[in-house]
Amino acid sequence: MKINAKGVYYRDLNERVRAAVDGGAENIDLANVNGQYYIGDGINRPVTITIQGVPGNDLAAFMNGATIIVKDNAQDNIGNTMNAGKVIVHGHAGDVLGYGMRGGKLHILKDVGYRVGIHMKSFRDNKPILIAGGKAGDFFGEYMAGGVLILLGMFSDDQAKPKHGFRFGTGMHGGVIYVRGPVDESKLAREVGVFELTLEDRKELEEYLRDYCKDFKLDLKEILKEKFIKIIPKSSRPYGNMYCPMPK
Amino acid sequence: MMNKRKSTHYFQKDISNCGLTGLISKTGQMVEGSVIIKSITLMHDRGNGLGGGFAAYGIYPDYKEFFALHLMYQTQPALQLTEEYLGQNFAIEQEEDIPTRQSPAISNPPTFKRYFVKTLPVTKSKGAGKFKKFTEEDEVVRHVMQINHGIEGAFVVSSGKNMGAFKGVGYPEELAEFFRLEEYKGYIWTAHNRFPTNTPGWWGGAHPFTLLDWSIVHNGEISSYGINKRYLEMYGYLCTMLTDTEVVAYMLDLLIRKHGLTPELASLALASPFWDNIDRMPTEERELMTAIRQVYGSALLNGPFAILFASNEGLVGLNDRVKLRPLVCAEKGDFVYMASEEAAIREICSAPDRVWAPRGGEPVIARLNKGVM
Numbered sequence: 001m002k003i004n005a006k007g008v009y010y011r012d013l014n015e016r017v018r019a020a021v022d023g024g025a026e027n028i029d030l031a032n033v034n035g036q037y038y039i040g041d042g043i044n045r046p047v048t049i050t051i052q053g054v055p056g057n058d059l060a061a062f063m064n065g066a067t068i069i070v071k072d073n074a075q076d077n078i079g080n081t082m083n084a085g086k087v088i089v090h091g092h093a094g095d096v097l098g099y100g101m102r103g104g105k106l107h108i109l110k111d112v113g114y115r116v117g118i119h120m121k122s123f124r125d126n127k128p129i130l131i132a133g134g135k136a137g138d139f140f141g142e143y144m145a146g147g148v149l150i151l152l153g154m155f156s157d158d159q160a161k162p163k164h165g166f167r168f169g170t171g172m173h174g175g176v177i178y179v180r181g182p183v184d185e186s187k188l189a190r191e192v193g194v195f196e197l198t199l200e201d202r203k204e205l206e207e208y209l210r211d212y213c214k215d216f217k218l219d220l221k222e223i224l225k226e227k228f229i230k231i232i233p234k235s236s237r238p239y240g241n242m243y244c245p246m247p248k
Numbered sequence: 249m250m251n252k253r254k255s256t257h258y259f260q261k262d263i264s265n266c267g268l269t270g271l272i273s274k275t276g277q278m279v280e281g282s283v284i285i286k287s288i289t290l291m292h293d294r295g296n297g298l299g300g301g302f303a304a305y306g307i308y309p310d311y312k313e314f315f316a317l318h319l320m321y322q323t324q325p326a327l328q329l330t331e332e333y334l335g336q337n338f339a340i341e342q343e344e345d346i347p348t349r350q351s352p353a354i355s356n357p358p359t360f361k362r363y364f365v366k367t368l369p370v371t372k373s374k375g376a377g378k379f380k381k382f383t384e385e386d387e388v389v390r391h392v393m394q395i396n397h398g399i400e401g402a403f404v405v406s407s408g409k410n411m412g413a414f415k416g417v418g419y420p421e422e423l424a425e426f427f428r429l430e431e432y433k434g435y436i437w438t439a440h441n442r443f444p445t446n447t448p449g450w451w452g453g454a455h456p457f458t459l460l461d462w463s464i465v466h467n468g469e470i471s472s473y474g475i476n477k478r479y480l481e482m483y484g485y486l487c488t489m490l491t492d493t494e495v496v497a498y499m500l501d502l503l504i505r506k507h508g509l510t511p512e513l514a515s516l517a518l519a520s521p522f523w524d525n526i527d528r529m530p531t532e533e534r535e536l537m538t539a540i541r542q543v544y545g546s547a548l549l550n551g552p553f554a555i556l557f558a559s560n561e562g563l564v565g566l567n568d569r570v571k572l573r574p575l576v577c578a579e580k581g582d583f584v585y586m587a588s589e590e591a592a593i594r595e596i597c598s599a600p601d602r603v604w605a606p607r608g609g610e611p612v613i614a615r616l617n618k619g620v621m
Binding site: 010073158 | 525570574576589591592594602604605607608
């Protein structure tokens with residue numbers, strides 16, 4: 001099913017997308033998208049939505065099981081409180097990606113902005129995975145409570161830009177961040193520490209990256225050429241004593 | 249669908265943001281107003297109809313030696329008093345109504361007039377100005393403050409050479425229609441779509457805020473408004489627009505025009521790095537930043553912001569230090585674009601050479617090439 005989104009108001013576009021989903025469409029192609037908000041929000045079925053153009057903010061919020069493929073760049077707030085499914089972005093993406101995300105996958109080919117993976121969480125089998133192939137802004141993994149963030153630093157349009165920003169992992173108290181190559185430890189928050197990957201970590205990471213490489217037709221061997229490090233919180237309650245000392 | 253009764257209120261959650269967009273041709277190519285209108289209209293839903301506005305540079309080539317005063321009058325007496333004041337303090341080359349067209353979307357607009365003026369020779373100038381080595385620009389600033397502060401119902405919307413601001417209550421595309429902006433051509437344009445949060449939505453409170461040829465559009469909140477305002481008052485700047493953003497226009501005038509800071513350094517005073525980041529800098533840079541923070545502590549803008557500021561020399565985009573508001577930039581040939589959303593740029597430049605998100609606190613500076621204009 002094809003929808004030409006040129007000049008279509010976001011509310012009308014999303015109504016048409018939802019009607020197509022309710023009508024049992026398996027594949028929905030959106031052409032000429034530019035800036036329409038809320039695409040794919042709350043969609044509860046494993047349908048594939050392919051977007052040509054730049055979708056607006058709040059893509060795939062509360063999404064539960066659908067796949068969204070963005071062939072261009074994307075904007076802010078992708079995958080807010082997403083439950084299941086996948087978003088694949090073939091360009092860069094903006095700030096606050098995966099906010100409170102609790103399942104599913106975000107695969108971004110290039111750079112990501114500030115506050116990526118903020119307050120991601122996991123519970124039992126629900127484990128959100130966010131992979132950024134380029135570089136990241138400040139507050140990567142801020143208040144992260146669960147799930148997996150992976151930063152490759154490989155596919156950026158800006159060679160001079162540092163791989164990651166300041167206040168990396170501020171308030172992080174759960175989950176894990178994998179980074180390809182070294183990090184600048186002076187930019188890490190004091191709540192987190194750098195560790196070596198265990199054999200199990202490596203197996204898990206490879207599994208995530210294999211899927212990522214499939215989406216973008218990349219060579220997994222090339223990505224694995226460099227050593228990865230693991231960043232995890234030192235404490236599960238970093239602010240336990242912030243307002244008053246808590247009993248031990 | 250057609251006969252469905254329309255409710256007067258839409259009860260779904262409003263999307264609360266401001267939207268901003270701007271462009272510059274570094275070689276001074278003239279761009280029609282329709283281009284920036286298209287860009288800001290894409291972000292219609294970032295505002296709520298309580299404020300929209302535009303700044304345009306290069307629009308008055310026939311009067312480029314004159315200060316173009318855009319005046320807004322809420323009452324007839326305000327107009328009379330102001331014209332009397334202007335007549336006493338300026339040599340007026342040309343005065344006219346700012347062309348507008350009636351629009352159902354715009355209710356009860358104030359009266360808009362523009363005056364192309366020169367300051368009087370020092371010998372004829374009243375007041376203490378002539379003893380203080382006032383420049384022409386200082387004179388204009390003093391009179392702008394005097395009108396805004398002293399004449400009830402009269403406000404200077406802009407006061408620079410070869411530029412003008414057009415703003416009011418409504419969505420930006422409605423104000424563009426009202427002010428017939430498609431009839432203007434400029435080499436720098438900025439636009440704003442307002443969603444007022446802390447201060448009233450009134451005609452003078454719409455963006456851009458201006459002084460001389462400085463103009464600023466802003467998305468965010470300036471929590472340090474009180475400190476900034478008191479600091480500016482010591483230098484004779486009076487805040488009269490009931491909105492935080494006003495301080496930024498005056499601060500730029502003070503830091504760049506009066507104190508001679510570069511736009512880069514002024515940006516670092518407005519959005520200084522945190523002390524812990526300064527501690528990590530190489531010696532020379534650390535000393536510079538320490539000095540900036542010590543001298544210009546009261547110029548620091550606290551709170552979330554993305555701003556675009558322009559002058560006849562160029563366009564600058566700046567985020568707060570932790571990037572709490574969106575800002576995306578793009579380049580195509582000699583054009584530089586800056587906006588709250590990439591889609592607003594792609595709407596008017598579908599295939600830029602480069603698109604990037606600037607870091608918090610790092611100004612993006614696009615200067616007009618030397619010798620142009």
